[in-house]
Amino acid sequence: MGAGVLWGTGGLTGALLIDRTGIDVLGVASFRLLVGGGLVVAWLLASGRLHRLRPSGRSVRRLLTLGALAALYQSCYFAAVQLTSVSLATLVTLGASPVLVVAAESVAGRRRPDRRILLAIATAIAGLALLVGAPATGDPAAVLAGMACALASASGFAAITMLGARPVDDLGPLPTAGLSFAAGGLLLLPVAVLTGDMAVAPDASTLGLLLYLGLAPTALAYGLYFTGLRSVATGSAALMSLLEPLTAAVLGAIVLDERLGLAGLAGAVLIGSAVVMTATGRRRFP
Numbered sequence: 001m002g003a004g005v006l007w008g009t010g011g012l013t014g015a016l017l018i019d020r021t022g023i024d025v026l027g028v029a030s031f032r033l034l035v036g037g038g039l040v041v042a043w044l045l046a047s048g049r050l051h052r053l054r055p056s057g058r059s060v061r062r063l064l065t066l067g068a069l070a071a072l073y074q075s076c077y078f079a080a081v082q083l084t085s086v087s088l089a090t091l092v093t094l095g096a097s098p099v100l101v102v103a104a105e106s107v108a109g110r111r112r113p114d115r116r117i118l119l120a121i122a123t124a125i126a127g128l129a130l131l132v133g134a135p136a137t138g139d140p141a142a143v144l145a146g147m148a149c150a151l152a153s154a155s156g157f158a159a160i161t162m163l164g165a166r167p168v169d170d171l172g173p174l175p176t177a178g179l180s181f182a183a184g185g186l187l188l189l190p191v192a193v194l195t196g197d198m199a200v201a202p203d204a205s206t207l208g209l210l211l212y213l214g215l216a217p218t219a220l221a222y223g224l225y226f227t228g229l230r231s232v233a234t235g236s237a238a239l240m241s242l243l244e245p246l247t248a249a250v251l252g253a254i255v256l257d258e259r260l261g262l263a264g265l266a267g268a269v270l271i272g273s274a275v276v277m278t279a280t281g282r283r284r285f286p
Helices: 002-021 025-046 057-083 085-109 113-134 140-164 171-193 205-226 234-240 243-253 261-279
Strands: none
Touching: 002 025, 002 205, 002 234, 025 057, 025 113, 025 171, 025 205, 057 085, 057 140, 057 171, 085 113, 085 140, 085 243, 113 234, 113 243, 113 261, 140 205, 140 234, 171 205, 205 234, 234 261, 243 261
């Protein structure tokens, strides 16, 4: 739940960064992964823990896979936004993620999903639809391509959730997040450079936004998420991540004076109810 709240601050921080620097969304995603991963690596170096890490070949492959999935998740989501709209990209990506996780969880465990989880998913998706509003229509080909990108993004996040539930040797959740995202940022950087402008002025405000974006909604949030995945079922964790759009909507109303309206308030209540329903339910899957 802490991860979901911190993720919700990332959208506002990214919007402020774009408005201040003029870089595009892929640039923000690349900086997010690089700064977040870089801060964790710097902490590991300063604390003397980096040289004590002895990851096996299997662990290195897991870290690289998590990094590639993070780059896929970020880039496909922003591609969906550009092809369609923020509302449709958010609805499909965040709505499909818990469905994919629960489906994979059910297949792996060869069990039917718990009815409480299914009810929570339906409640959360309904709330998400009310919160983000009606998707804008446009060119049918662009909409289909955007939905495909959003589903790819959802698949990437679902895969991160499933892999994150399996500890990488004894690295710990925060080193796992930091090292994998540093790798993901390096993978995404060439794409961001080729498709947009990555130049930013090194003033205090910009550096502050970059540091916060890398620290709170990236390194710390995913460290918390990977920690929670060790004791919470993956389907439940994916549902709790829907606190992200709820937090973003509340911050938008407070900081940017955006009005939620009755539909948005109803959606917020439904998402909150789904999270409470998930948090108070019994864990179904081992």
